[in-house]
Amino acid sequence: MIESLQSEVKQICKSCGNDRTKMMDIVRGVQEKFGQVSSEAMNLIAKSVNCHRVEVESVVSFYAFLSKKPKGKIVIRLCNDVIDKMAGLAPVADAFKKELGIDFGQTTPDGKITLEYTPCIGMCDQAPAALVNDEIITYLSSDKVRELVADLRKHYNPDKIIHRLGDGNNASELVHSCVHNGIRKKGRVIFSEYKEEAGLKNALAVSPVEVINEVKNARLRGRGGAGFPTGMKWQFTRAAEGTKKYILCNADEGEPGTFKDRVILTERADMLFEGMTIGGYAIGAETGILYLRAEYAYLRKLLEKVLKERRDKNLLGNNILGKKGFNFDITIQMGAGAYICGEETSLISSCEGLRGDPKTRPPFPAQKGYMGNPSAVNNVETLCCVARILEMGAGWFAEIGSKGSPSTKLLSVSGDCRLPGVYEFPFGIKVSDLLKEVGAEDAQAVLIGGPSGQIIGPNDYKRTICYDDLATGGAVVVFGPERDMVKIAAEYMDFFVEESCGYCTPCRVGNVLLKKYLDKILDGKGEPTDLDFLKSLGESIKITSRCGLGQTSPNPVLTTLKNFRSSYESKVKPATDGFQPTFDIKKALAEHESIAKRKSVIYTE
Amino acid sequence: MAKPKIATASLAGCFGCHMSILDIDERILKLIELVDFDKSPINDFKEFTGRCAIGLIEGGCANEDNVHVLRDFRKHCDILISVGDCAINGDIPALRNNIPLKECLEEAYLNGPSVYNPEKTIPNDKELPLCLDRVYPCHEVVKIDYFLPGCPANAEIIWQALVALLTNKPLELPYEMIKYD
Numbered sequence: 001m002i003e004s005l006q007s008e009v010k011q012i013c014k015s016c017g018n019d020r021t022k023m024m025d026i027v028r029g030v031q032e033k034f035g036q037v038s039s040e041a042m043n044l045i046a047k048s049v050n051c052h053r054v055e056v057e058s059v060v061s062f063y064a065f066l067s068k069k070p071k072g073k074i075v076i077r078l079c080n081d082v083i084d085k086m087a088g089l090a091p092v093a094d095a096f097k098k099e100l101g102i103d104f105g106q107t108t109p110d111g112k113i114t115l116e117y118t119p120c121i122g123m124c125d126q127a128p129a130a131l132v133n134d135e136i137i138t139y140l141s142s143d144k145v146r147e148l149v150a151d152l153r154k155h156y157n158p159d160k161i162i163h164r165l166g167d168g169n170n171a172s173e174l175v176h177s178c179v180h181n182g183i184r185k186k187g188r189v190i191f192s193e194y195k196e197e198a199g200l201k202n203a204l205a206v207s208p209v210e211v212i213n214e215v216k217n218a219r220l221r222g223r224g225g226a227g228f229p230t231g232m233k234w235q236f237t238r239a240a241e242g243t244k245k246y247i248l249c250n251a252d253e254g255e256p257g258t259f260k261d262r263v264i265l266t267e268r269a270d271m272l273f274e275g276m277t278i279g280g281y282a283i284g285a286e287t288g289i290l291y292l293r294a295e296y297a298y299l300r301k302l303l304e305k306v307l308k309e310r311r312d313k314n315l316l317g318n319n320i321l322g323k324k325g326f327n328f329d330i331t332i333q334m335g336a337g338a339y340i341c342g343e344e345t346s347l348i349s350s351c352e353g354l355r356g357d358p359k360t361r362p363p364f365p366a367q368k369g370y371m372g373n374p375s376a377v378n379n380v381e382t383l384c385c386v387a388r389i390l391e392m393g394a395g396w397f398a399e400i401g402s403k404g405s406p407s408t409k410l411l412s413v414s415g416d417c418r419l420p421g422v423y424e425f426p427f428g429i430k431v432s433d434l435l436k437e438v439g440a441e442d443a444q445a446v447l448i449g450g451p452s453g454q455i456i457g458p459n460d461y462k463r464t465i466c467y468d469d470l471a472t473g474g475a476v477v478v479f480g481p482e483r484d485m486v487k488i489a490a491e492y493m494d495f496f497v498e499e500s501c502g503y504c505t506p507c508r509v510g511n512v513l514l515k516k517y518l519d520k521i522l523d524g525k526g527e528p529t530d531l532d533f534l535k536s537l538g539e540s541i542k543i544t545s546r547c548g549l550g551q552t553s554p555n556p557v558l559t560t561l562k563n564f565r566s567s568y569e570s571k572v573k574p575a576t577d578g579f580q581p582t583f584d585i586k587k588a589l590a591e592h593e594s595i596a597k598r599k600s601v602i603y604t605e
Numbered sequence: 606m607a608k609p610k611i612a613t614a615s616l617a618g619c620f621g622c623h624m625s626i627l628d629i630d631e632r633i634l635k636l637i638e639l640v641d642f643d644k645s646p647i648n649d650f651k652e653f654t655g656r657c658a659i660g661l662i663e664g665g666c667a668n669e670d671n672v673h674v675l676r677d678f679r680k681h682c683d684i685l686i687s688v689g690d691c692a693i694n695g696d697i698p699a700l701r702n703n704i705p706l707k708e709c710l711e712e713a714y715l716n717g718p719s720v721y722n723p724e725k726t727i728p729n730d731k732e733l734p735l736c737l738d739r740v741y742p743c744h745e746v747v748k749i750d751y752f753l754p755g756c757p758a759n760a761e762i763i764w765q766a767l768v769a770l771l772t773n774k775p776l777e778l779p780y781e782m783i784k785y786d
Contacts, residue, residue: 522675529748578679587674588737591706596729602669 001087008033009041014050020049021371023059023353027066030335036070052322055354062355062501064118064337065294072107072114076100077131078140081120081256082491083414083477088141093265095142099149119339119495120256120443121295123422124414124477125182134297136179169266174301181263185437187408188400188422190381190389196270197315199390203278204323211282212238212514215386217394219406224250224342224379225449226548230386233376236366237283240374245285248370248377249276250347252293254339255450256495257475260410261380263422265299268384269306273330275383275505277315278390280328280460281426283376288330291347294337303332329552337510339499344377346501357503358547381410402428405466409474413438415447416480431470432461440478445485445564450475451492452552454486454559483565486571489519492556507550510541514557526572535561609658611643613676617698617740618664618670621757622689623647626661636764639649639771644681651669653681659770660685661763662749665695666741670734679747680731688763690756691745699740706736755785 006111012029015183016022026045030037037060046053060066082087093104100108100115100510107114108173122128126138135158137148150162164182165171176505193442194299216231237245251260257294264272276288292300307330310316317474318327340346343484345359348370369375378386385407389397399408405427411434414420417437433442448465449472456463456470463469479488493515502508517534518527538554561568575581585603594598615623623646629636643657645652660682666672679685690696693747699710714727743749753762762782769776 032725085724201753527748577677577747578685580744580746580748582674583741583746585669588672588739588741589669589735591738592735595707595710596735598729598736600669602673602734 005034005038005040006044006143009044010048013045013417018049020051020055021353023049023056024333024336024350026048026062026353026401027056028334028561030031031066034070035073036067038068038070050590058248058355059353062338063294064336066336070107070111072112073134074112074152074158075081075114075116075131077116077118077121078104079119079123079127079129079131080117081124081127081495082488083120083257084127084129085491086415086479088111089128091142092128092140094478095145099146105370110423118337120254120258121257122253122262122293123179123414124257124259125317131295132161135155135161136177136298137158137161138178138180139284162572169302172302175266175299177310179266179298181266182262183267183326183424184413184419184421185423185425186222186317187410187426187517188263189408189424190268190271190384190410191424192508194271194388195391197321198275198278200274200315201321204321204326205280205388208238208284211390214394215282215389218385218389218397219394220382220385220397221467222379222391222411223381223385223473224256224472225362225452227467227471230382233366233378234279234283236364237374237376238386239455240367243375244287244371244373245280245283246370246373247276247283247285247288248344248347248351249288249290249380249383250342250344250377251296251380252291252335252347253296253380253473254293254341254342254499255452255473256492257412257450257477258473259412259414260422260474262299264295264380264384265296265303266583269303270310271384271387272380273306273310274315275386276330276378277320277328279376279383280387281320281323281326284378285328286329288328290330290332291335291341293320293341297309300332300334304469307332308338316336316404333428338501339495339574340501340547340549344547345547347377348375350521354406355501357501360546360551368416378512379473390413393405401426402464402466402468404468409472411465411472411476413476414506415477416440416483418445427462427466430462430464431456433459434465434476435478438476440479440480442481443478444481444483445479445488447475447477447479447556448472448481450477450555451495452548454555455479455489456559457563460563483566486518486522486562489556489560490515490522493518493553496549496553500553504546504550505526506541506544507546507553510537510545510550511553513537514541518557520582521568521571523582524571526568526570527575528569531561531565531568608639608641610641610655610656610770611645611659611661611767612643612653612678612682613661613691614663614674615627615646616675616692616743617661617667617695618678618689618691620646620663622663622692622755622763623659625689625755625757626763629764630760632730632764635640635683636767638650639768644672646658649699653677655681657682658684661688662686662743663693664689664691665698665743666737667698672746674739674744675743684750685747686750686751686753687743687745688753689758691755692749693754694755695742695753699706706738710736734746754783 042056045056128140129138170177172178220230221227341350343358346356350356365375401407411423448470496511500507538558541554642648644653662680689691
């Protein structure tokens, strides 16, 4: 066994060129092969790639899909996002526990199946959902769990558990998945008919600077949520000093409630890669990296096939489409389960084979990004827009949508609505119109932009979705009249507590405190002063955190405090004695009472 | 009109913050003009004589007696202030929080390298207050109105805070005064 470990690990390292910057691929490879990255394996990796052992362990301990302790051959990861809870997660979770005879976080005694929770896997419109290794199972029910476990016990082969296929490319041989695209509305930019490679041809007919100008004229802004002007980003990257440049595509769609990139990757991979190639041409890059979240590993074979086809057609490779000197290719970097890697500097860290810690800015990635080289990091949807801008012209693109926010936006809608799925709307749509379209006229609250965005109530339904009003990376989650918004906020804080990378104190500690105070309020032990404390703590976290995670993580609390104040107020009451109702003296003394074998004489009852 | 009263207590602390109170030097005479001291180690009053305007708390809560004293202060004081890092965070005494209580007692009385205890007993007289499962910062036990950080909180900020409260004026704490690293 030890010998086989030795030779296998060496082999995996060798296949990655014994390159420590390929650490993610190495540890993923070892994890896949052995179900763990053991202490011995880490030593072997460190030796093979000539780095310190701690550099390996820091990566293994960071990502949710990697583990030092052994996991089963099959790992079932049940998504415990807020939406899954709303869709009936509890009976599904119980069924898993009962059928497997283990609790979450445990492995069956035969070492074959591990059961875990995982945050949003991008299947909110078909929740509850789970990952079985790389395979996705949607619309779970307790009956379905029983069938699934019985099925797995027969062959222990995740490939054989898919009996019903989804639509579009989900049904293709390479994807073979039960996932549904759920495209409810096709707009004019992403999901309409388009002339493949027309954009790339138009781009190569003009100079890179002209391409950037075209993107600028189209006033394209980043679709991931932050909304930075793409043309400007590319201009900075092009102008930055450095011979090697990179274009990175952020397909680490982890914001709970967002699943529009999943559909693009399934149905519009060519458009995405075309946009990336145009970006590479514009900024002067020879390499593009698609950072694909581990939860979407089931799409990898399809994406690899599309890349191969593009190479065969000379849409990637050397002298692309006859353009002398334009060499460009794209590789896929798999993630390993970390929300923070959707933050661009963390994503770069991860691509470099490090923990997904955010980097200090400045320097910005445009100056010093991947491996210290100028890099542009763009969202999946943004790059698709680029392909369309170059095909149809900046004027066409800018005409669609609202004045400050040109073109369309993909919205992934889920929660308490009749028609969850992906909608492509022109920017500037009113929330009330959107709610009518998705069948959620009675919505009590809407989360726009995921938990790092804002939770609004009916007073704000007349507002519009665009960069100047309600900005969003795509997530729209609807909450019906019966939901407790304080509880929802607390559940979103659970997510941020779990996903904080722990680097800076405001985020690591602050989010835990927010959660504690919310629990106190939900437990009926809150005081009116706690609400002021929540507000001031939330604001401190936002101001003092190092990266976008902590700068936005208090939003579920702050926006519900603002928009659903009465829900909080109905749960708190002033304390009369000034004692903290959360402090239980009998509980605090129980341990010593049992050790000392005597009872407290001060606190007798 | 009678002078307002202040009370002080040291719970699970090292009395360093009380030393800081004394560190206001000759201004303690000025303080006596402004206030009377009620229950406090400074005058050795063991019980409250009446209602107090301000209570200063040093140290966190490590045992049942700490909780008892702190609740007594909350009952008797209009304004309660956590003074110093032990009161605010638990601090050094809270280093035991990740170690089970039984192990802590055994290390302290049986296994520690410098322990001389031939009878191998852990003190367990009924007069000894029982320990809490962990050390709690004061604001987790009772409501605390203000926090003065520092290890110890330095004399200047204690003085400034008291004067501001007693004269009903806004408190100005320049950054240099509360910067400790």
